[in-house]
Amino acid sequence: MQIESDGRAACVQIDFTPLGAFRFHGGAVADLTAQMIDLGDVLGREGRRLAEMVADAPEWPQRFAIVEDFVHRRAVHEPSPAIAAALDALCRSGGTSRIGALATEVGWSRKHLARRFQQEIGVAPKTLAQMLRFHRACGLARSRTGTGWASIAIDAGYADQAHLARDFRIFSGETPTAWAARIQGTDSRLARAAAG
Template sequence: MRGADPAARAAWYLESERHSWRVPHRPPHPRMRHYVARDYEGSTEQIGSHRLLLPATTSVTLVVKVLDSPFRPPEFVRGPADAFHLLDGVCAPAYLQIMLTPLGAYQLLGVPLDELRGRVADLRDVLGPDSAPFADRVRDAPTWRQRFAIVDEVLGGRAAAATRPSPEVARAWSILVASGGRERIGRIAAEVGWSHKHLTRRFTTQVGLAPKAAARVIRFGRAVNQLGRGAPSLARLAAESGYADQAHLTRDFRSLAGVTPGDFLTRLRAATRPAAAASAR
């Protein structure tokens, strides 16, 4: 169920002054790897006022503020999105971030993911009373290592009791990811043995985006990955990522990232500097 979503790694600061940024990280426990899209991350930063530009993503991001800020709830979830978002207001000075695969989020959060599409939701509205003890334990832990261990413990417990996604939806998701979003939805429906309409309804509930929208975001994510690795030209990037031409690529980047491919690359490099990463401690 694990699927690459490179675009979800990028959140860029606009109109900001960044003074420091440290990102401790740690891989999830092996039993959690099917649910989590990337390493657990912590962040400690001091920045001025800014806006955040968040690209479209199939992933679901769970954030627990270790130190609070006046913007957004103390713990919240950002759902899957098929368009870019601009968020106003400073980040918390310290927070823990868990990026879940869509089917992992469907299981661990226990809600239809289409209810979270394009939203930033209070975790208390998603998990109910279970969210407070979890978030308080994370905040009370003295080290990032201990906070990450709490995430493994709590989410692992939820995973053990979770309702599994439909095998047909899981198969459809894996086909879309493996094809880079190129496979036709009708062919996927035929392979899993469902009608196009039935697949769309069940897939949207469990992944958060309709199959066609998810395919578009997956294709965008593949282009982001290639762009970050140094694609030789935008025309070749478009061809290798499944776009009709360079103009099609640029239109999708403007719609899904809010910037052109060239601007995206500049921001991506700034957001993923090696100096920003540190091991958990």
């Protein structure tokens, strides 16, 4: 993600796993998906107090410690055992598990699993599977040099390169090649790999 500002800004970004987001936000996670919301609007007085404490801390290590403590204290919600099992299986497979098979494993219909997954995790299992495959493809593209997109697509769990290209357009708004060119200019890991 690239954020531009026309003034001085400092921020702390917390990237939750899907399960971590549920543990922190509980059932509200579905209402927060794909939005940028003020911390005070999400967490009320507690969120505004957190922002003040972070702003008042003199150094970054103290700010990180304040945020980490806050997250640990609030991460108390547990999803249903069936959703936790389905989520774990989906993540372990890198998004390649079949949703119908996951539903069968937890003893639910595919439709019921999708509805409960959406309620508890904030996205449908099929969408999360897509995101996991895309994330894996991005990681593979960053770590490999000279590997073609077809090979990356197969290793990330896509049926073929066309499916990978579709997901790149959905999640990044770019073709894989355009994404790689942009990332190479902004990701120092890729710049070093290309120079070597």
